[in-house]
Amino acid sequence: TSSETYEHILISHPRPGVSLITLNRPKQLNALSSPLFSDLNSALSTLDSSPSTRCIVLTGSHKSFAAGADIKEMSTLTFAEAYGRDFIKSWSQQISNTTKPIIAAVNGYALGGGCELAMMCDIIYAGPNAQFGQPEIKLGTIPGAGGSQRLLRAVGKSRAMEIILTGKMVGAKEAGEWGLAARVFDTPEACVEGALDTAETVAGYGGLAVKAAKEVVNHAEEVGLSEGVKFERRVFHGLFGTKDQKVGMEAFVKKEKPEWTHE
Numbered sequence: 634t635s636s637e638t639y640e641h642i643l644i645s646h647p648r649p650g651v652s653l654i655t656l657n658r659p660k661q662l663n664a665l666s667s668p669l670f671s672d673l674n675s676a677l678s679t680l681d682s683s684p685s686t687r688c689i690v691l692t693g694s695h696k697s698f699a700a701g702a703d704i705k706e707m708s709t710l711t712f713a714e715a716y717g718r719d720f721i722k723s724w725s726q727q728i729s730n731t732t733k734p735i736i737a738a739v740n741g742y743a744l745g746g747g748c749e750l751a752m753m754c755d756i757i758y759a760g761p762n763a764q765f766g767q768p769e770i771k772l773g774t775i776p777g778a779g780g781s782q783r784l785l786r787a788v789g790k791s792r793a794m795e796i797i798l799t800g801k802m803v804g805a806k807e808a809g810e811w812g813l814a815a816r817v818f819d820t821p822e823a824c825v826e827g828a829l830d831t832a833e834t835v836a837g838y839g840g841l842a843v844k845a846a847k848e849v850v851n852h853a854e855e856v857g858l859s860e861g862v863k864f865e866r867r868v869f870h871g872l873f874g875t876k877d878q879k880v881g882m883e884a885f886v887k888k889e890k891p892e893w894t895h896e
């Protein structure tokens with residue numbers, strides 16, 4: 634359990650093994666400012682090393698998951714400043730380094746950096762009013778936090794191009810049909826509850842197998858098929874060295890419920 638308090642996010646632990654991070658800059662529709670990201674990165678780092686957290690849910694408000702990078706903060710940046718401090722790199726670093734699964738529960742706007750943040754998570758669930766988009770083109774720029782890469786992989790070239798070139802928003806129904814969101818819910822509350830349910834299921838498994846599963850799936854995006862399959866097999870072999878593999882398989886054979894040790 635994290636005892637830290639933050640200015641721009643809320644942390645709670647609503648289910649066993651599950652931590653909920655709520656982005657909390659409601660008046661600015663959760664625009665992703667540097668202070669917000671610094672809170673988020675610090676919370677993710679704390680939760681990732683906390684044994685009582687085994688799965689994380691990330692959400693915003695019912696109106697807005699996150700309306701993008703903070704345009705007011707960014708508007709006067711020079712090239713030298715942006716390049717000099719590698720603006721935005723630190724955003725994706727912590728979230729990509731988080732070894733525990735993160736489920737994004739998206740209600741309302743997930744635009745620009747908000748859509749990119751959702752796509753950095755491992756699973757996206759959408760509420761009925763979710764609106765995904767990369768509107769950077771309307772600001773005279775392009776996605777800068779992985780949107781062009783992750784959206785392409787999520788929905789294919791033609792749809793990704795249309796979204797990025799026109800800046801149009803994509804609603805929950807299409808996001809679900811296209812596989813950008815794994816599931817679409819009838820109400821914003823159901824979206825968050827659904828994410829917490831799934832997180833509780835994941836948190837109920839052995840932590841080492843969960844970590845390995847996330848690692849091998851993510852590895853697929855980085856390498857070709859034969860390399861990826863080989864990596865998966867090696868990690869699979871490695872899990873025979875864990876206590877939980879014995880616990881899980883012996884419980885199945887004895888028709889008992891496994892008591893995970895996370896070792």
Ligand code: CAA
Binds near residue numbers: 662665705749
């Ligand atoms: N940055 C800073 N402030 C933002 C913001 C953003 N991305 N999005 C919304 N806000 C602020 C508004 O300025 C407004 O603040 P004030 O009350 O102080 O004026 C407040 O949030 C409420 O917003 P609106 O009044 O605009 O609310 P609305 O309901 O009329 O419209 C919206 C909602 C369509 C989402 C509209 O706010 C909007 O278009 N926002 C910008 C979306 C956008 O372009 N995002 C991409 C940013 S670029 C980026 O993210 C780069 C990258 O790849 C990392």
